[in-house]
Amino acid sequence: xxxxTKVLCLLNGLGHEDVIRQYIPEHNILMGVTVWTAGxxxxxxxxxxxxxxxxxxxxxxxxxxxxxxxADLLNKANxxxxxDENVVPNIWRKACVNGTMNSTCxxxxxxxxxxxxxxxxxxxxxxxxxxxxxxxQAEGVALNEDEITTYVMDTSVKxxxxxxxxxxxxxxxxxxxxxxxxxxxxxxxxxxxGIDTPYCRLITQLVHAKEAILKIN
Amino acid sequence: xxxxTKVLCLLNGLGHEDVIRQYIPEHNILMGVTVWTAGxxxxxxxxxxxxxxxxxxxxxxxxxxxxxxxADLLNKANxxxxxDENVVPNIWRKACVNGTMNSTCxxxxxxxxxxxxxxxxxxxxxxxxxxxxxxxQAEGVALNEDEITTYVMDTSVKxxxxxxxxxxxxxxxxxxxxxxxxxxxxxxxxxxxGIDTPYCRLITQLVHAKEAILKIN
Numbered sequence: 450x451x452x453x454t455k456v457l458c459l460l461n462g463l464g465h466e467d468v469i470r471q472y473i474p475e476h477n478i479l480m481g482v483t484v485w486t487a488g489x490x491x492x493x494x495x496x497x498x499x500x501x502x503x504x505x506x507x508x509x510x511x512x513x514x515x516x517x518x519x520a521d522l523l524n525k526a527n528x529x530x531x532x533d534e535n536v537v538p539n540i541w542r543k544a545c546v547n548g549t550m551n552s553t554c555x556x557x558x559x560x561x562x563x564x565x566x567x568x569x570x571x572x573x574x575x576x577x578x579x580x581x582x583x584x585x586q587a588e589g590v591a592l593n594e595d596e597i598t599t600y601v602m603d604t605s606v607k608x609x610x611x612x613x614x615x616x617x618x619x620x621x622x623x624x625x626x627x628x629x630x631x632x633x634x635x636x637x638x639x640x641x642x643g644i645d646t647p648y649c650r651l652i653t654q655l656v657h658a659k660e661a662i663l664k665i666n
Numbered sequence: 667x668x669x670x671t672k673v674l675c676l677l678n679g680l681g682h683e684d685v686i687r688q689y690i691p692e693h694n695i696l697m698g699v700t701v702w703t704a705g706x707x708x709x710x711x712x713x714x715x716x717x718x719x720x721x722x723x724x725x726x727x728x729x730x731x732x733x734x735x736x737a738d739l740l741n742k743a744n745x746x747x748x749x750d751e752n753v754v755p756n757i758w759r760k761a762c763v764n765g766t767m768n769s770t771c772x773x774x775x776x777x778x779x780x781x782x783x784x785x786x787x788x789x790x791x792x793x794x795x796x797x798x799x800x801x802x803q804a805e806g807v808a809l810n811e812d813e814i815t816t817y818v819m820d821t822s823v824k825x826x827x828x829x830x831x832x833x834x835x836x837x838x839x840x841x842x843x844x845x846x847x848x849x850x851x852x853x854x855x856x857x858x859x860g861i862d863t864p865y866c867r868l869i870t871q872l873v874h875a876k877e878a879i880l881k882i883n
Binding site for chain 1: 770773774775776780781783784785786787789790793864865868869870871872874875876878879
Protein backbone atom coordinates (compact mmCIF):
# COMPACT_ATOMS: atom_id res chain seq x y z
CA UNK A 450 0.00 0.00 0.00
CA UNK A 451 1.15 3.53 -0.78
CA UNK A 452 1.37 6.37 1.72
CA UNK A 453 -1.97 7.78 0.55
CA THR A 454 -3.81 4.50 -0.10
CA LYS A 455 -7.33 4.76 1.33
CA VAL A 456 -8.94 1.89 3.26
CA LEU A 457 -12.74 1.69 3.26
CA CYS A 458 -14.34 -0.52 5.93
CA LEU A 459 -17.95 -1.59 5.27
CA LEU A 460 -17.97 -4.52 7.70
CA ASN A 461 -20.91 -5.11 10.00
CA GLY A 462 -20.34 -4.39 13.66
CA LEU A 463 -18.42 -2.01 15.88
CA GLY A 464 -14.81 -1.48 16.86
CA HIS A 465 -13.12 -2.23 13.52
CA GLU A 466 -11.65 1.28 13.41
CA ASP A 467 -9.60 0.50 16.52
CA VAL A 468 -8.01 -2.45 14.73
CA ILE A 469 -7.48 -0.65 11.41
CA ARG A 470 -5.90 2.32 13.19
CA GLN A 471 -3.08 0.04 14.34
CA TYR A 472 -1.99 -0.41 10.69
CA ILE A 473 -3.28 2.60 8.70
CA PRO A 474 -2.99 6.33 9.50
CA GLU A 475 -6.38 7.77 10.45
CA HIS A 476 -6.48 10.21 7.52
CA ASN A 477 -6.52 7.21 5.13
CA ILE A 478 -9.42 5.41 6.83
CA LEU A 479 -12.98 5.62 5.53
CA MET A 480 -15.77 4.06 7.59
CA GLY A 481 -19.13 3.09 6.15
CA VAL A 482 -22.18 0.90 6.16
CA THR A 483 -24.01 -0.87 3.37
CA VAL A 484 -27.38 -2.48 2.99
CA TRP A 485 -26.48 -4.22 -0.25
CA THR A 486 -27.30 -7.92 0.04
CA ALA A 487 -24.47 -9.91 -1.46
CA GLY A 488 -23.11 -13.43 -1.69
CA UNK A 489 -20.06 -15.11 -3.14
CA UNK A 490 -20.75 -16.90 -6.43
CA UNK A 491 -17.14 -18.14 -6.52
CA UNK A 492 -13.61 -16.86 -5.91
CA UNK A 493 -13.61 -13.13 -6.68
CA UNK A 494 -17.21 -13.21 -7.92
CA UNK A 495 -19.53 -11.17 -5.68
CA UNK A 496 -23.20 -11.46 -6.51
CA UNK A 497 -25.46 -8.54 -5.48
CA UNK A 498 -29.18 -9.02 -4.98
CA UNK A 499 -31.96 -6.46 -5.39
CA UNK A 500 -31.15 -2.77 -4.83
CA UNK A 501 -28.99 -1.57 -1.97
CA UNK A 502 -27.11 1.49 -0.83
CA UNK A 503 -23.83 2.45 0.74
CA UNK A 504 -22.89 5.33 3.07
CA UNK A 505 -19.33 6.30 3.91
CA UNK A 506 -17.34 9.02 5.65
CA UNK A 507 -13.69 9.91 6.19
CA UNK A 508 -12.59 9.25 9.76
CA UNK A 509 -10.48 12.40 9.65
CA UNK A 510 -12.94 15.31 9.17
CA UNK A 511 -10.23 17.41 7.46
CA UNK A 512 -10.00 14.79 4.73
CA UNK A 513 -13.49 14.71 3.22
CA UNK A 514 -12.17 15.07 -0.32
CA UNK A 515 -10.86 11.49 -0.43
CA UNK A 516 -14.22 10.21 0.85
CA UNK A 517 -16.08 12.03 -1.91
CA UNK A 518 -13.68 10.61 -4.50
CA UNK A 519 -14.24 7.05 -3.29
CA ALA A 520 -18.02 7.55 -3.28
CA ASP A 521 -17.84 8.84 -6.88
CA LEU A 522 -15.76 5.84 -7.90
CA LEU A 523 -18.25 3.40 -6.33
CA ASN A 524 -21.12 5.18 -8.06
CA LYS A 525 -19.46 4.56 -11.44
CA ALA A 526 -20.14 0.90 -10.63
CA ASN A 527 -23.77 1.79 -9.73
CA UNK A 528 -23.27 0.95 -6.06
CA UNK A 529 -25.53 3.79 -4.88
CA UNK A 530 -22.91 5.37 -2.61
CA UNK A 531 -23.41 8.55 -0.58
CA UNK A 532 -20.85 10.61 1.28
CA ASP A 533 -22.45 10.78 4.72
CA GLU A 534 -21.49 13.67 7.03
CA ASN A 535 -22.59 11.58 10.01
CA VAL A 536 -22.11 7.91 9.23
CA VAL A 537 -21.41 6.67 12.77
CA PRO A 538 -25.06 6.59 13.96
CA ASN A 539 -25.91 4.59 10.80
CA ILE A 540 -23.14 2.11 11.58
CA TRP A 541 -24.53 1.70 15.12
CA ARG A 542 -28.08 1.31 13.81
CA LYS A 543 -27.05 -1.56 11.56
CA ALA A 544 -24.95 -3.10 14.35
CA CYS A 545 -28.07 -3.00 16.48
CA VAL A 546 -29.98 -4.99 13.84
CA ASN A 547 -27.18 -7.57 13.83
CA GLY A 548 -26.91 -7.53 17.63
CA THR A 549 -30.59 -8.28 18.12
CA MET A 550 -31.08 -10.89 15.39
CA ASN A 551 -27.85 -12.59 14.38
CA SER A 552 -26.61 -13.92 17.68
CA THR A 553 -30.06 -14.82 19.05
CA CYS A 554 -31.21 -16.64 15.89
CA UNK A 555 -27.89 -18.51 15.84
CA UNK A 556 -28.32 -19.56 19.48
CA UNK A 557 -31.99 -20.50 19.07
CA UNK A 558 -31.56 -22.05 15.59
CA UNK A 559 -34.45 -20.07 14.11
CA UNK A 560 -35.40 -17.53 11.47
CA UNK A 561 -35.76 -13.84 12.26
CA UNK A 562 -39.55 -14.16 11.97
CA UNK A 563 -39.66 -17.03 14.46
CA UNK A 564 -37.64 -15.02 16.98
CA UNK A 565 -39.82 -11.92 16.67
CA UNK A 566 -43.05 -13.95 16.85
CA UNK A 567 -42.10 -14.99 20.39
CA UNK A 568 -43.08 -12.71 23.26
CA UNK A 569 -39.87 -13.53 25.12
CA UNK A 570 -37.87 -13.00 21.93
CA UNK A 571 -39.23 -9.46 21.75
CA UNK A 572 -38.38 -8.79 25.39
CA UNK A 573 -34.76 -9.81 24.69
CA UNK A 574 -34.59 -7.65 21.57
CA UNK A 575 -35.71 -4.58 23.53
CA UNK A 576 -33.16 -5.10 26.30
CA UNK A 577 -30.37 -5.59 23.74
CA UNK A 578 -31.35 -2.39 21.88
CA UNK A 579 -31.31 -0.52 25.18
CA UNK A 580 -27.76 -1.66 25.92
CA UNK A 581 -26.53 -0.63 22.45
CA UNK A 582 -28.17 2.79 22.81
CA UNK A 583 -26.84 3.65 26.27
CA UNK A 584 -23.29 2.62 25.33
CA UNK A 585 -23.44 4.45 21.99
CA GLN A 586 -24.81 7.58 23.62
CA ALA A 587 -22.06 7.45 26.26
CA GLU A 588 -19.56 7.37 23.36
CA GLY A 589 -21.19 10.53 22.01
CA VAL A 590 -23.11 8.88 19.15
CA ALA A 591 -26.56 10.41 18.56
CA LEU A 592 -28.87 7.39 18.89
CA ASN A 593 -32.64 7.48 19.41
CA GLU A 594 -33.95 4.32 21.08
CA ASP A 595 -37.49 4.60 19.66
CA GLU A 596 -36.21 5.24 16.15
CA ILE A 597 -33.80 2.29 16.32
CA THR A 598 -36.52 0.01 17.73
CA THR A 599 -38.80 0.90 14.81
CA TYR A 600 -35.96 0.26 12.36
CA VAL A 601 -35.20 -3.14 13.93
CA MET A 602 -38.89 -4.12 13.91
CA ASP A 603 -39.26 -3.05 10.24
CA THR A 604 -36.17 -5.04 9.30
CA SER A 605 -37.50 -8.12 11.13
CA VAL A 606 -40.65 -8.03 9.00
CA LYS A 607 -38.75 -7.65 5.73
CA UNK A 608 -36.27 -10.39 6.63
CA UNK A 609 -38.72 -12.67 8.47
CA UNK A 610 -37.87 -15.79 6.47
CA UNK A 611 -34.08 -15.36 6.62
CA UNK A 612 -31.56 -17.14 8.78
CA UNK A 613 -29.03 -14.37 9.64
CA UNK A 614 -25.39 -14.73 8.58
CA UNK A 615 -24.28 -15.77 12.07
CA UNK A 616 -26.70 -18.71 11.86
CA UNK A 617 -25.10 -19.62 8.55
CA UNK A 618 -21.65 -19.38 10.15
CA UNK A 619 -22.20 -21.06 13.51
CA UNK A 620 -25.07 -23.51 12.96
CA UNK A 621 -24.87 -24.37 9.27
CA UNK A 622 -21.13 -24.23 8.59
CA UNK A 623 -19.45 -24.39 12.02
CA UNK A 624 -17.35 -21.30 11.36
CA UNK A 625 -16.10 -18.77 13.93
CA UNK A 626 -18.48 -15.84 14.34
CA UNK A 627 -17.96 -12.06 14.48
CA UNK A 628 -19.70 -11.86 17.89
CA UNK A 629 -16.76 -9.89 19.38
CA UNK A 630 -17.52 -7.06 16.93
CA UNK A 631 -21.26 -7.00 17.62
CA UNK A 632 -22.61 -7.77 21.12
CA UNK A 633 -19.07 -8.34 22.39
CA UNK A 634 -17.98 -4.87 21.21
CA UNK A 635 -20.84 -3.24 23.13
CA UNK A 636 -19.85 -5.11 26.28
CA UNK A 637 -16.16 -4.19 25.89
CA UNK A 638 -17.02 -0.53 25.25
CA UNK A 639 -19.47 -0.62 28.18
CA UNK A 640 -16.82 -1.98 30.53
CA UNK A 641 -14.47 0.87 29.59
CA UNK A 642 -17.27 3.39 30.21
CA GLY A 643 -18.45 1.80 33.47
CA ILE A 644 -21.77 0.72 31.92
CA ASP A 645 -22.98 -2.82 32.65
CA THR A 646 -24.36 -4.64 29.58
CA PRO A 647 -25.22 -8.13 30.86
CA TYR A 648 -27.40 -9.13 27.89
CA CYS A 649 -24.63 -8.42 25.39
CA ARG A 650 -22.08 -10.10 27.67
CA LEU A 651 -24.09 -13.30 28.22
CA ILE A 652 -24.95 -13.55 24.51
CA THR A 653 -21.25 -13.20 23.65
CA GLN A 654 -20.33 -15.87 26.20
CA LEU A 655 -23.04 -18.23 24.89
CA VAL A 656 -21.84 -17.86 21.30
CA HIS A 657 -18.20 -18.39 22.31
CA ALA A 658 -19.20 -21.41 24.42
CA LYS A 659 -21.01 -22.85 21.40
CA GLU A 660 -17.93 -22.26 19.22
CA ALA A 661 -15.87 -24.17 21.82
CA ILE A 662 -18.42 -27.01 22.06
CA LEU A 663 -18.35 -27.34 18.26
CA LYS A 664 -14.52 -27.24 18.44
CA ILE A 665 -14.31 -24.33 15.99
CA ASN A 666 -10.93 -22.58 16.04
CA UNK B 667 -57.21 -35.30 51.01
CA UNK B 668 -58.01 -35.18 54.73
CA UNK B 669 -57.61 -32.17 56.99
CA UNK B 670 -54.25 -33.47 58.28
CA THR B 671 -52.89 -35.00 55.03
CA LYS B 672 -49.25 -34.02 54.63
CA VAL B 673 -47.82 -32.94 51.27
CA LEU B 674 -44.10 -33.48 50.68
CA CYS B 675 -42.49 -31.53 47.81
CA LEU B 676 -39.15 -32.86 46.55
CA LEU B 677 -39.23 -31.08 43.18
CA ASN B 678 -36.16 -29.33 41.81
CA GLY B 679 -36.25 -25.57 41.80
CA LEU B 680 -37.62 -22.68 43.84
CA GLY B 681 -41.01 -21.16 44.54
CA HIS B 682 -43.11 -24.34 44.66
CA GLU B 683 -44.13 -23.56 48.25
CA ASP B 684 -45.94 -20.42 47.05
CA VAL B 685 -48.08 -22.53 44.70
CA ILE B 686 -48.71 -25.34 47.21
CA ARG B 687 -49.71 -22.83 49.89
CA GLN B 688 -52.66 -21.79 47.70
CA TYR B 689 -54.17 -25.28 48.14
CA ILE B 690 -52.73 -26.77 51.34
CA PRO B 691 -52.48 -25.22 54.84
CA GLU B 692 -48.86 -24.44 55.70
CA HIS B 693 -48.75 -26.82 58.67
CA ASN B 694 -49.35 -29.74 56.28
CA ILE B 695 -46.51 -28.84 53.87
CA LEU B 696 -43.12 -30.53 54.00
CA MET B 697 -40.34 -29.21 51.75
CA GLY B 698 -37.32 -31.23 50.79
CA VAL B 699 -34.59 -32.04 48.35
CA THR B 700 -33.29 -35.35 47.04
CA VAL B 701 -30.20 -36.47 45.21
CA TRP B 702 -31.65 -39.85 44.29
CA THR B 703 -31.27 -40.39 40.55
CA ALA B 704 -34.47 -41.89 39.23
CA GLY B 705 -36.26 -42.62 35.99
CA UNK B 706 -39.65 -43.97 34.99
CA UNK B 707 -39.52 -47.60 33.86
CA UNK B 708 -43.24 -47.47 33.03
CA UNK B 709 -46.51 -46.14 34.47
CA UNK B 710 -46.15 -46.19 38.27
CA UNK B 711 -42.71 -47.86 38.10
CA UNK B 712 -39.94 -45.59 39.38
CA UNK B 713 -36.44 -46.93 38.92
CA UNK B 714 -33.75 -45.66 41.32
CA UNK B 715 -30.10 -45.74 40.37
CA UNK B 716 -27.07 -45.97 42.68
CA UNK B 717 -27.36 -44.61 46.20
CA UNK B 718 -29.03 -41.30 46.99
CA UNK B 719 -30.37 -39.35 49.93
CA UNK B 720 -33.31 -37.20 50.84
CA UNK B 721 -33.64 -34.26 53.25
CA UNK B 722 -36.96 -32.79 54.36
CA UNK B 723 -38.38 -30.29 56.84
CA UNK B 724 -41.82 -29.13 57.96
CA UNK B 725 -42.61 -25.63 56.67
CA UNK B 726 -44.32 -24.84 59.96
CA UNK B 727 -41.55 -25.04 62.62
CA UNK B 728 -44.13 -25.95 65.31
CA UNK B 729 -45.00 -29.07 63.36
CA UNK B 730 -41.74 -31.00 63.25
CA UNK B 731 -43.36 -34.20 64.50
CA UNK B 732 -45.09 -34.84 61.16
CA UNK B 733 -41.82 -34.30 59.33
CA UNK B 734 -40.05 -36.87 61.48
CA UNK B 735 -42.89 -39.37 60.92
CA UNK B 736 -42.64 -38.95 57.14
CA ALA B 737 -38.85 -39.35 57.23
CA ASP B 738 -39.24 -42.56 59.28
CA LEU B 739 -41.79 -43.86 56.79
CA LEU B 740 -39.47 -43.16 53.83
CA ASN B 741 -36.60 -44.88 55.65
CA LYS B 742 -38.70 -48.04 55.93
CA ALA B 743 -38.39 -48.07 52.14
CA ASN B 744 -34.59 -47.51 52.46
CA UNK B 745 -34.78 -44.04 50.90
CA UNK B 746 -32.06 -42.62 53.17
CA UNK B 747 -34.23 -39.77 54.50
CA UNK B 748 -33.12 -37.23 57.11
CA UNK B 749 -35.19 -34.68 58.97
CA ASP B 750 -33.24 -31.49 58.25
CA GLU B 751 -33.57 -28.56 60.66
CA ASN B 752 -32.44 -26.22 57.90
CA VAL B 753 -33.43 -27.66 54.54
CA VAL B 754 -33.89 -24.38 52.65
CA PRO B 755 -30.17 -23.72 51.94
CA ASN B 756 -29.92 -27.28 50.59
CA ILE B 757 -32.89 -26.65 48.28
CA TRP B 758 -31.19 -23.48 47.00
CA ARG B 759 -27.89 -25.27 46.54
CA LYS B 760 -29.50 -27.90 44.34
CA ALA B 761 -31.47 -25.23 42.46
CA CYS B 762 -28.15 -23.54 41.78
CA VAL B 763 -26.79 -26.74 40.22
CA ASN B 764 -29.88 -26.89 37.99
CA GLY B 765 -29.75 -23.15 37.26
CA THR B 766 -26.17 -23.30 36.05
CA MET B 767 -26.30 -26.55 34.03
CA ASN B 768 -29.80 -27.45 32.92
CA SER B 769 -30.85 -24.33 31.05
CA THR B 770 -27.42 -23.62 29.56
CA CYS B 771 -26.84 -27.20 28.33
CA UNK B 772 -30.36 -27.19 26.85
CA UNK B 773 -29.67 -23.91 25.02
CA UNK B 774 -26.22 -24.97 23.82
CA UNK B 775 -27.20 -28.60 23.09
CA UNK B 776 -24.27 -30.02 25.02
CA UNK B 777 -23.28 -32.19 27.96
CA UNK B 778 -22.36 -30.75 31.34
CA UNK B 779 -18.70 -31.59 30.70
CA UNK B 780 -18.71 -29.75 27.37
CA UNK B 781 -20.17 -26.63 29.02
CA UNK B 782 -17.66 -26.61 31.87
CA UNK B 783 -14.71 -27.24 29.53
CA UNK B 784 -15.42 -23.89 27.86
CA UNK B 785 -13.86 -20.77 29.37
CA UNK B 786 -16.95 -18.71 28.51
CA UNK B 787 -19.19 -21.44 29.90
CA UNK B 788 -17.41 -21.11 33.25
CA UNK B 789 -17.80 -17.32 33.21
CA UNK B 790 -21.57 -17.73 32.74
CA UNK B 791 -21.77 -20.32 35.51
CA UNK B 792 -20.09 -17.97 37.96
CA UNK B 793 -22.38 -15.05 37.14
CA UNK B 794 -25.46 -17.29 37.50
CA UNK B 795 -24.26 -18.59 40.89
CA UNK B 796 -23.73 -15.00 42.03
CA UNK B 797 -27.31 -14.06 41.13
CA UNK B 798 -28.73 -17.09 42.97
CA UNK B 799 -26.65 -16.26 46.05
CA UNK B 800 -27.50 -12.56 46.31
CA UNK B 801 -31.23 -13.21 45.87
CA UNK B 802 -31.22 -16.14 48.33
CA GLN B 803 -29.28 -14.10 50.90
CA ALA B 804 -31.74 -11.21 50.49
CA GLU B 805 -34.52 -13.71 51.28
CA GLY B 806 -32.66 -14.62 54.46
CA VAL B 807 -31.26 -17.95 53.27
CA ALA B 808 -27.73 -18.69 54.53
CA LEU B 809 -25.79 -19.27 51.30
CA ASN B 810 -22.02 -19.20 50.88
CA GLU B 811 -20.95 -18.37 47.32
CA ASP B 812 -17.57 -20.15 47.53
CA GLU B 813 -19.12 -23.28 49.03
CA ILE B 814 -21.85 -23.38 46.36
CA THR B 815 -19.31 -22.80 43.58
CA THR B 816 -17.25 -25.76 44.82
CA TYR B 817 -20.40 -27.91 45.01
CA VAL B 818 -21.40 -26.94 41.45
CA MET B 819 -17.90 -27.64 40.13
CA ASP B 820 -17.77 -31.03 41.89
CA THR B 821 -21.18 -31.94 40.46
CA SER B 822 -20.06 -30.93 36.97
CA VAL B 823 -17.16 -33.39 37.17
CA LYS B 824 -19.32 -36.27 38.44
CA UNK B 825 -22.02 -35.60 35.83
CA UNK B 826 -19.70 -34.58 32.98
CA UNK B 827 -21.14 -37.03 30.46
CA UNK B 828 -24.80 -36.32 31.22
CA UNK B 829 -27.30 -34.24 29.30
CA UNK B 830 -29.35 -32.54 32.07
CA UNK B 831 -33.09 -33.19 32.33
CA UNK B 832 -33.97 -29.86 30.68
CA UNK B 833 -31.96 -30.93 27.64
CA UNK B 834 -34.01 -34.15 27.60
CA UNK B 835 -37.22 -32.10 27.85
CA UNK B 836 -36.53 -29.24 25.45
CA UNK B 837 -34.07 -30.62 22.89
CA UNK B 838 -34.76 -34.35 22.84
CA UNK B 839 -38.51 -34.52 23.52
CA UNK B 840 -39.82 -31.00 22.82
CA UNK B 841 -41.57 -30.75 26.17
CA UNK B 842 -42.22 -27.60 28.22
CA UNK B 843 -39.45 -26.92 30.75
CA UNK B 844 -39.49 -25.99 34.45
CA UNK B 845 -37.38 -22.86 33.76
CA UNK B 846 -39.87 -20.63 35.64
CA UNK B 847 -39.02 -22.55 38.82
CA UNK B 848 -35.27 -22.35 38.34
CA UNK B 849 -33.66 -19.28 36.73
CA UNK B 850 -37.09 -17.70 36.28
CA UNK B 851 -37.84 -18.02 40.00
CA UNK B 852 -34.62 -16.20 40.89
CA UNK B 853 -35.50 -13.39 38.51
CA UNK B 854 -39.06 -13.10 39.87
CA UNK B 855 -37.84 -13.09 43.47
CA UNK B 856 -35.12 -10.61 42.50
CA UNK B 857 -37.66 -8.23 40.96
CA UNK B 858 -39.72 -8.28 44.18
CA UNK B 859 -36.57 -7.54 46.21
CA GLY B 860 -35.26 -4.84 43.86
CA ILE B 861 -32.29 -6.99 42.79
CA ASP B 862 -31.48 -7.15 39.07
CA THR B 863 -30.66 -10.67 37.81
CA PRO B 864 -30.12 -10.21 34.06
CA TYR B 865 -28.40 -13.56 33.48
CA CYS B 866 -31.30 -15.51 34.99
CA ARG B 867 -33.79 -13.29 33.14
CA LEU B 868 -32.17 -13.65 29.71
CA ILE B 869 -31.73 -17.42 30.15
CA THR B 870 -35.42 -17.72 31.06
CA GLN B 871 -36.39 -15.65 28.01
CA LEU B 872 -34.16 -17.72 25.71
CA VAL B 873 -35.68 -21.00 26.95
CA HIS B 874 -39.23 -19.66 26.60
CA ALA B 875 -38.41 -18.33 23.12
CA LYS B 876 -37.11 -21.78 22.17
CA GLU B 877 -40.31 -23.39 23.52
CA ALA B 878 -42.32 -20.97 21.34
CA ILE B 879 -40.14 -21.62 18.27
CA LEU B 880 -40.65 -25.36 18.74
CA LYS B 881 -44.40 -24.70 19.19
CA ILE B 882 -44.49 -26.47 22.57
CA ASN B 883 -47.58 -25.63 24.62
